[in-house]
Amino acid sequence: MQTHIRRSGWAAFVFIILSFAGYPADGYENFKVAIYAPAQNVQMMGEPNWLKENWEIISRQVKVDKIYLETHRDVILVDEETITEAKKFFESKGIEVAGGITYTIMESNRFKTFCYSNPEQRRRAREVAEYTARLFDEVILDDFFFTNCKCKSCIKAKGKKSWTQFRLGLMDKAARELIVKPAKAVNPKVKMVIKYPNWYEHFQGCGYNLETEPKIFDGIYTGTETRDPVYTDQHLQQYQSYLIMRYLENIKPGGNGGGWVDTGAIQYMDRYAEQLWLTLFAGAREITLFNFGRMLQPIPQELRADWHSTKTSFDFDEMMQPIKLEDGTTVKPSTMARAAGYALEQVDKFLGKLGKPIGVKSYKPYHSTGEDFLHNYLGMCGIAMDLEPEFPADANIIFLAESAKFDGRIVDKIKGQLTAGKCVMITSGLLKALQGKGIEDIVELRCTDKKAVINQFWRRRAFWGRRGAIQESSSNIIIPEIKYLTNDSWEEISCLTSGNGYPILHSADYANSKLYVLTIPDNFGDLYNFPAEVLTQIKEVLMKDLYVRVDGPSQVAIFVYDNDTFIVESFLPESVEVKIVTDKRISKLRDVLSGEELSGEEPPEPPMRGRRRQIQESDKLVFDIKIKPHSYRVFQCE
Numbered sequence: 001m002q003t004h005i006r007r008s009g010w011a012a013f014v015f016i017i018l019s020f021a022g023y024p025a026d027g028y029e030n031f032k033v034a035i036y037a038p039a040q041n042v043q044m045m046g047e048p049n050w051l052k053e054n055w056e057i058i059s060r061q062v063k064v065d066k067i068y069l070e071t072h073r074d075v076i077l078v079d080e081e082t083i084t085e086a087k088k089f090f091e092s093k094g095i096e097v098a099g100g101i102t103y104t105i106m107e108s109n110r111f112k113t114f115c116y117s118n119p120e121q122r123r124r125a126r127e128v129a130e131y132t133a134r135l136f137d138e139v140i141l142d143d144f145f146f147t148n149c150k151c152k153s154c155i156k157a158k159g160k161k162s163w164t165q166f167r168l169g170l171m172d173k174a175a176r177e178l179i180v181k182p183a184k185a186v187n188p189k190v191k192m193v194i195k196y197p198n199w200y201e202h203f204q205g206c207g208y209n210l211e212t213e214p215k216i217f218d219g220i221y222t223g224t225e226t227r228d229p230v231y232t233d234q235h236l237q238q239y240q241s242y243l244i245m246r247y248l249e250n251i252k253p254g255g256n257g258g259g260w261v262d263t264g265a266i267q268y269m270d271r272y273a274e275q276l277w278l279t280l281f282a283g284a285r286e287i288t289l290f291n292f293g294r295m296l297q298p299i300p301q302e303l304r305a306d307w308h309s310t311k312t313s314f315d316f317d318e319m320m321q322p323i324k325l326e327d328g329t330t331v332k333p334s335t336m337a338r339a340a341g342y343a344l345e346q347v348d349k350f351l352g353k354l355g356k357p358i359g360v361k362s363y364k365p366y367h368s369t370g371e372d373f374l375h376n377y378l379g380m381c382g383i384a385m386d387l388e389p390e391f392p393a394d395a396n397i398i399f400l401a402e403s404a405k406f407d408g409r410i411v412d413k414i415k416g417q418l419t420a421g422k423c424v425m426i427t428s429g430l431l432k433a434l435q436g437k438g439i440e441d442i443v444e445l446r447c448t449d450k451k452a453v454i455n456q457f458w459r460r461r462a463f464w465g466r467r468g469a470i471q472e473s474s475s476n477i478i479i480p481e482i483k484y485l486t487n488d489s490w491e492e493i494s495c496l497t498s499g500n501g502y503p504i505l506h507s508a509d510y511a512n513s514k515l516y517v518l519t520i521p522d523n524f525g526d527l528y529n530f531p532a533e534v535l536t537q538i539k540e541v542l543m544k545d546l547y548v549r550v551d552g553p554s555q556v557a558i559f560v561y562d563n564d565t566f567i568v569e570s571f572l573p574e575s576v577e578v579k580i581v582t583d584k585r586i587s588k589l590r591d592v593l594s595g596e597e598l599s600g601e602e603p604p605e606p607p608m609r610g611r612r613r614q615i616q617e618s619d620k621l622v623f624d625i626k627i628k629p630h631s632y633r634v635f636q637c638e
């Protein structure tokens, strides 16, 4: 995917030229950093002393390459003189300047956006685009270019279409006619960029059109803010900061400009850093810090967690140490800008060593929904995921959640993979959706409306040399009951309950390969309660083509790259011991940050299966490692 901005060879030469032209010479090695200034902040920049003082506070704590100056938000349109003066100020500091627009009427009123059926508001939308394009050669739309309006005009215009169909068409047209075309008419050079928010499963409902807009706009941008997975309304899992970057990069390869993180709704400081890190682990070229005002907020001491005294990846006390500036002076960290700066410095040390992110290919058709955000839960269970908008027929194994039902030819495509000797894993949700729609042509399975409450798992094969044994989950889990025909398909992992049992992972032979069905708990969060051994068996199937995996409890994720580098990151509040399992060609692991070398061991003796002893030698090596709370380790395979 992205080539990181490596300053070597020609790149170094170009960099030197740019340095003389005022590009900040002391930026980060592997990515650019931008700060977004909403209209309210830009208005305040009209006061030169305010701007000078506050810019100094920010730029001494985090290295900034670029600033977005917003012209419009809610009822505010910043006057041209203020914008021009602010532009001059930043340009004189060697900072790249771009414009921004937020198409809201009143953000505080449930994100009230424009009505694109209303002639007056359409005119206003176009004028704002023209005004901004006249002032800047690059303009980004903050993530409110959607509509949730249900006024009488919208109801009438919708007609017999669904709201989704109506809004997809409405916003496609608005993007072309009111934003991009008028902007290019006043400034043919302008680069128009649309930034998408974090609720990607639901975009279509409010008219965000991921199928057409990335082609209409010159660039796209990704909201990677996941905030707190428990206490925020959306409950977005941490892994999403990585996966949504990948999904949007796969939608517009080379055109996903970067990731965007804010400081909101965090319970401990690591959560802020994790969002920045995962965005960069996905290969972001640029990070946008939202926003100028919030970068000035004092560092909240209550975000220092207990584990910060144990030298975790985000070391709160180290962050608070005075910063040495290039002119020899020191600055005492004071505001959130330092949290960003410190977090970014940590990962800039090694990002250049990583290759292209790789993972288990999963397919989420455009405008699809179903088992919303499930892929991120699997990512949190240690399964390296990759999400694509087109069916990834080349992959040896594909994972399909319920959202794949939006492809009317999905059953044929699954058959095509199996006939070609490739595996497919579908979820219980997709099985249910495809019942009566052709899936029975592959295997006669029924995902019933009955539920089972379970806490015991029975693994058919032994784990780490032990015979098959019962594993217990840490809490009761509600699952759908899947029924199958004896000797026609097979339980790979079962659950046991009151003398009964159901498949957790099920397999069916078809043509030259196997279809797997993974039972998804009613509450996806219960995947985190699956015993580590059960997660391992799922990974053995799903991750068989990757050279490395991590075995351990959930909430320890792995990020894998195509050049024998990988990152293991724990989101747990306590230290954890995990096993890294690699292909045998890899004899050693080197910890990129500490330099430590690790040797692997052969897995324990292969298990007995029935009466026949499996005699083939394992093709894996196992490395035992420990990870501190909310910390990552980076490895190079040797």
Ligand SMILES: [Zn+2]
Binding pocket: 115, 116, 117, 118, 149, 150, 151, 152, 153, 154
């Ligand atoms: Zn309306």
